[in-house]
Structures are given as structure tokens and as C-alpha cells.
Amino acid sequence: MLSSGDGRPASTGEGTPISEEEALRRLRQTSDPSQQYYGAWWLGRMRSQHPEAIPLLQGALRLRRPRDTGAGVEENAVARNAARALGKLAPAARCAIPDLLDTLEDPDDGLREAAARALGELQAPEAVAALCRRLSSGPEVAGGQRSDSPRLVEPCEALLEALGDIGVATPEVLAVVEPFTTHSRPIIRSAAARTLLQLSGDARWSGVLVELLDHPQLQVRRAALMDLGAAGWRPALEPIGRTLAENSLKLIALRGLVEQGKGDPGIPELLACMDSLL
Amino acid sequence: MSAAAMEMSCPPTAELIAAVQRADSSQGLLLATQALAACADPAAASTLVEVLGFNNPGAAVAAVDGLIHLGPGAVDALLQLDPENYGARAWAVRALAGIGDVRGLELLVDALGTDVAASVRRAAAKGLGALRLGDLEPARQAAIQARCLDALLAATADGEWVVRYAVVVGLEGLAKASPLEPAAQGALKAGLQRLQVVSAENPTVVQLRAQLALDHLSPP
Incomplete structure (x- = not known):
């Protein structure tokens, strides 16, 4: 069940x-x-x-x-x-932030992942230090593959995205995130670029994401679509439109451009593109 | 392109159909379907409809494009589809929505009201605003408009934002296509106004699209 x-x-x-x-x-x-x-x-x-x-x-x-028994x-x-x-x-649920911060220290990485995402959704600045600490050993250690499974040592994607959603853009946070833009897994590179784009608004990080829209794996193209949407990066309208992926995901990404973004292309162009994808 | 030119640039349809049936890889099926769709021959319709059931999304997209291009000539084949084949039916809804033939009305109404997949309800909503009614006698036209309007208004309460977004586009299309009776026009606008309301459950993008539709329908 x-x-x-x-x-x-x-x-x-x-x-x-x-x-x-x-x-x-x-x-x-x-x-x-x-x-x-x-x-x-x-x-x-x-x-x-x-x-x-x-x-x-x-x-x-x-x-x-602990996760080691069946009942656990x-x-x-x-x-x-x-x-x-x-x-x-x-x-x-902001009152639950202390509980989620405790959960972020749990040995179960699946729980840490869920806690990180929730802290991002709650936009909890209290969590920035702990999220950064989990990532600070960089793509080789925190982002290394575990010996017992294909999973990474830390749930990097969730940790990175939470930092972007919380939105504390200090040089210390940027310095922790940036090394992950060269991670060996494209999904992690995408998450890091999205977070840097959200935090800094620096267009060079959008380049990483737009390039991933052409990645041979559908799963990576989907992730880059979601990440451009989360960052609300409107100049990506045209490349999003021609990405080889389901219209459902492009529509979610374009909703992000409408709601999270600003500037050109403007709302009428974004909505016209959404209409064409229905 | 003239018919003669098309015949010259395109291998015989029977050969293209055979290539689709012979395809033994995902990529092979995609390429063969694209070639068959491009020949724009009504004789290709039933094979393109078969491709919708092959569980190959790339090929299905190509087949839907080909069927939409065939237009009314593809409708019979689409309506003969096995209703138990859920995957194929979802693609057929998209094709019928794109073709806009009134024979697809019942399938579109049913899909918008009952399909479990938001992507199918979304396509049906857009399609119900884009049926071609111009050649019908006025009484039949009004009856079909009323069916479309009822289905779209019921779907303004759909739980998925993307379906409500498509409902806005459908309602706008319905209003623009041909004049509605005053009562219907009023109900349609009230539906758009419901989707324009600011609320926690209704995302900004739906509100903005509903505002745009209302602006289009009532020029200042």
C-alpha cells in the first residue's frame, strides 16, 4: 500500500x-x-x-x-x-520549522530530502546554515555516490533547490552552491544553476539550463524545464517552446515564467505560447 | 502544393503504411509515422489511428499532427477507436480537438467531464471552444454551442489549474466563433469572471488568462 x-x-x-x-x-x-x-x-x-x-x-x-529494519x-x-x-x-506550518531542522539531521537521506523540500516551501531562513553545512563538502563528497546505492551521499537536488526557494543570496551561500554546477550528474547541475539564477539573477546560469533543454535524456530536459520555470527566466520562452518534452511540463514551466518572472517577453506573449500548447 | 506535385514528392501511401507496420524500433516507428503523416492521404488515417495505440509518445505526436492535417477525413477512423484502449483514446481526443469536427463533440464532452488525465481534459476543453460550426443550420449550431458551453462551465470547477486555463481558452474561442444568445453570453462571461477571481486555489496565470479573455470579449 x-x-x-x-x-x-x-x-x-x-x-x-x-x-x-x-x-x-x-x-x-x-x-x-x-x-x-x-x-x-x-x-x-x-x-x-x-x-x-x-x-x-x-x-x-x-x-x-532508524531505517535499518523493515518496521523502521x-x-x-x-x-x-x-x-x-x-x-x-x-x-x-512555520511553527514546525524546528522539527524539520531536526529531521534535516536524520540518518535517513529520504527524510532529509523531504525535510529540505519542506523548509524550502516554508521559505525558512533559519534553515540556510544547516542546508549549506550539508552541502559544504562539495560535489565530490556531499555529491559523491554512495557505496551501497546509486543515491548520492546527500539529497543534493533538494538541498540546492531549498536554498533557491528560501532566497538568502549571501556570498557564502553562492560559494557553497556554485561548485555543484560542474557535478557529474546533469540533474544536479540543473538544480545548482536554477538556485544561482534565483539568488543572483545572473544570466550566465540560465545558459546552463537552456543548454540542458537539448540534453539527450528526457528526464534531464524535464528537470531543466522545471528549473527554468521555478527561476521564472522569461528569456527562455523560445527554447522552452521547442524542447522535446511533454506539453504538460512546458505549460508548468511557462506558468513559472508568468508568475515568478519579470520583463520581456511580456505576459501576452507568454500566454499566447501557453495557448498553443494546450 | 498541387496534388500532382504531392504525388511526385511522396512514395505511394501503401508503401508508407507498410513501413509503419514493419517498423521494429521506437525510432523506426517515429520516422515511418512522420513520413506517413506527411503524405496527407486520407487512406493513411486508419494506420495513423493504429499508431496512437502503440505506446510510443513520439510516434503518437506525429500521428496526431498527421490526423489533424487530414481534418474531417480522419474523423471516422478516430471515432472507430476501441474505447477500452485508454492510451489511444487520450491521443484521439487531442486529434479531434485539433480537427474541430462536430462529430467529435460527444467524445470531447465525455473526456472533459470524466477523463482521469489532466492533459486529456485540457485538450478537450480547448477543442470544445474550437468546433467548426459555420456550415450548420442555426438551430443545430445553437444546440451544439449549448452543449459546449455547459461542459466548459462545469469544468470551471476542475481541480487542476491547467484544465481551468484551457477552459478559459475554450470559452473565449466559443464566444468568438459565432454569436451566442444573450443568456448564453451572460453565462459564459460569468464563468470567465469566476476564473478571474483572486484566490489561494486559483493561480495567477489562470486569473490573468481569464482577464485577457474578458478584455477580448468586451473591448473598451
Whole structure:
């Protein structure tokens, strides 16, 4: 029943709508982690404003435990979804920032990843120092591949993107991020360039992203589309339009250009391009 | 290009169809489909529709382009598609939306109201605003407009922003294509105004597009 990905339960989709009360009840009980998992996901997805939602999610986040046993994975799946949901409940969930900062130190890199993304969504300046510390050993160490899996030592993509979303553009932060623009994995280069573009507005980083729109791997082209959208880099309109990828992703990227960007090309041109991609 | 010139520049359609059926790689299927789509021969329609079911997105995009280019001549083949083949149906909705033939009306209405994929509902919404009604008698025209309007207005409450964005484009297209009765015109504008409202659930890009549509429909 538990799945990875976006944290949506595999077998209990939108086909079985539940009420907010029911989602809270499922998260509150502790005998069935899969029910808690679904409850946590629901509260984030539906942007619950119930006063009990955030305290329950904080509680679920504290239930994490080491990942080495089968049962541990279950518990951390609930904690991961709780972290994701807290990110979706910005800005009300800012009170959970200390819990998420604790989670950023967890040995489970999947949990650190979820916590980093949530801290980015909450735009928590309190997290900048910890995010930078996780990345400071650079692309060779923090960005090195683990000996036991294809994953990196740190969840670099999430850590980098959180720094961009938080938006503290000090020379120290830029100096931590910049070495990742030469990482061996194009997805990490894309994330680093996006963050530098968001923080500095320096056009040279858009060049890295536009070049990745031509990458032979679809997955990389998709990442570069999302990153240009997140940075709202409007001069990329034309290259985005001709990228070989699904229109759905181009539309999300163009929405980013409209909502996050400024300058030329202007809104009418951006909307005309979106119309043509429907 | 004249028909004679086209015949000279394009191998016989039967050969192009055989090449699609022979293709044994993803890239091979893409190239063969592009060649078949480019020949613009109505005899290619049923093979292009078959390609929609091959689970090869690149080839399906090429087939959709070819079918849209064929226009009304491709509609029969599209409507004969197996409704159980979900993947193929999603591409067919895109092709019918692009062709704008009224015979696609029911499939587009059904897709906008019930399809699980936002990308399919999005294409259907745009298509419902772009049906070609010009040659129909007024009563039939009004009846089809009313069906399109109802379906689009219901979808102003769609949970996905991109579908609501496409609904705005569909409503604008419907209003521009031919005059609506005053009551319908009023309902259409009210629908656009709902999507123009600033709210946490309705992203700025949808609000801006709805504003633009309202500006287009009521010039100052």
C-alpha cells in the first residue's frame, strides 16, 4: 500500500474521497501506519487549515526511527509524508520549522530530502546554515555516490533547490552552491544553476539550463524545464517552446515564467505560447 | 502544393503504411509515422489511428499532427477507436480537438467531464471552444454551442489549474466563433469572471488568462 514518488498512496487514490475529520482520525491513530500515511498525505494535498493538522503532523514527524529494519521503513514513510505535508501547509506550518531542522539531521537521506523540500516551501531562513553545512563538502563528497546505492551521499537536488526557494543570496551561500554546477550528474547541475539564477539573477546560469533543454535524456530536459520555470527566466520562452518534452511540463514551466518572472517577453506573449500548447 | 506535385514528392501511401507496420524500433516507428503523416492521404488515417495505440509518445505526436492535417477525413477512423484502449483514446481526443469536427463533440464532452488525465481534459476543453460550426443550420449550431458551453462551465470547477486555463481558452474561442444568445453570453462571461477571481486555489496565470479573455470579449 505504501509507495514512494510523490507520497500518494498507491491503492487509495482520489477514487475514495475522505473527509478532513477522517484524515485527522487516520493520522491520530497509531496502530496502522498505512492509514497514518494516507492521512498525512491528504492533509497536505487538501491544504487543511484544521487547527489539529499541524500538531498531528509534527507528532508524526517525531515518530521517525532508524531505517535499518523493515518496521523502521514504515514509520519513516509516515514521517516523510508528514514532512511533505508541512511544506504544503505554508505559511501556517512555520511553527514546525524546528522539527524539520531536526529531521534535516536524520540518518535517513529520504527524510532529509523531504525535510529540505519542506523548509524550502516554508521559505525558512533559519534553515540556510544547516542546508549549506550539508552541502559544504562539495560535489565530490556531499555529491559523491554512495557505496551501497546509486543515491548520492546527500539529497543534493533538494538541498540546492531549498536554498533557491528560501532566497538568502549571501556570498557564502553562492560559494557553497556554485561548485555543484560542474557535478557529474546533469540533474544536479540543473538544480545548482536554477538556485544561482534565483539568488543572483545572473544570466550566465540560465545558459546552463537552456543548454540542458537539448540534453539527450528526457528526464534531464524535464528537470531543466522545471528549473527554468521555478527561476521564472522569461528569456527562455523560445527554447522552452521547442524542447522535446511533454506539453504538460512546458505549460508548468511557462506558468513559472508568468508568475515568478519579470520583463520581456511580456505576459501576452507568454500566454499566447501557453495557448498553443494546450 | 498541387496534388500532382504531392504525388511526385511522396512514395505511394501503401508503401508508407507498410513501413509503419514493419517498423521494429521506437525510432523506426517515429520516422515511418512522420513520413506517413506527411503524405496527407486520407487512406493513411486508419494506420495513423493504429499508431496512437502503440505506446510510443513520439510516434503518437506525429500521428496526431498527421490526423489533424487530414481534418474531417480522419474523423471516422478516430471515432472507430476501441474505447477500452485508454492510451489511444487520450491521443484521439487531442486529434479531434485539433480537427474541430462536430462529430467529435460527444467524445470531447465525455473526456472533459470524466477523463482521469489532466492533459486529456485540457485538450478537450480547448477543442470544445474550437468546433467548426459555420456550415450548420442555426438551430443545430445553437444546440451544439449549448452543449459546449455547459461542459466548459462545469469544468470551471476542475481541480487542476491547467484544465481551468484551457477552459478559459475554450470559452473565449466559443464566444468568438459565432454569436451566442444573450443568456448564453451572460453565462459564459460569468464563468470567465469566476476564473478571474483572486484566490489561494486559483493561480495567477489562470486569473490573468481569464482577464485577457474578458478584455477580448468586451473591448473598451
